[in-house]
Amino acid sequence: MKKINLLLVLLAWAILMVSGQALAGKSSVEMGKDLFNDPTLGGSTNDKSCNSCHPGGEGLEKAGDNKKLVKVINQCVTGPLEGNKIDGRTAEMRSLKMYIQSLGAE
Numbered sequence: 684m685k686k687i688n689l690l691l692v693l694l695a696w697a698i699l700m701v702s703g704q705a706l707a708g709k710s711s712v713e714m715g716k717d718l719f720n721d722p723t724l725g726g727s728t729n730d731k732s733c734n735s736c737h738p739g740g741e742g743l744e745k746a747g748d749n750k751k752l753v754k755v756i757n758q759c760v761t762g763p764l765e766g767n768k769i770d771g772r773t774a775e776m777r778s779l780k781m782y783i784q785s786l787g788a789e
């Protein structure tokens with residue numbers, strides 16, 4: 684019985700690790716920049732991308748310090764892009780954050 688429990692715990696752990704990695708994926712500044720220019724971000728069907736209003740990330744140099752960056756980004760995703768909220772743990776959102784944070788580092 685104990686062995687089975689241990690096995691179940693190990694199995695649950697393995698599943699969590701794999702699904703966690705799928706969610707996190709590989710995030711990068713480059714991917715964030717691509718998404719920033721992508722008019723289909725968040726499933727958006729209008730022709731706007733982040734870059735339409737923030738060309739080259741202009742004006743967002745200080746936004747990287749914002750503790751609510753995910754929320755602010757999602758406001759622009761669901762607002763002007765008319766897309767769906769992006770989960771903060773996904774590679775997409777992590778990459779967008781990394782790109783915006785990289786703007787302030789210049």
Ligand code: HEC
Binds near residue numbers: 724756
């Ligand atoms: C229709 C124009 C428009 C689009 C498209 C747009 N934004 Fe915005 N965004 C604004 C406006 C207006 C504000 C609020 C004023 C400001 O801070 O520049 C803002 C604010 C922000 C801020 C906060 C700035 C700060 O200094 O706190 C971030 C970050 C941001 N947008 C990111 C994005 C991202 C990422 C996208 C793409 C998903 C996007 N925006 C798409 C208009 C837009």
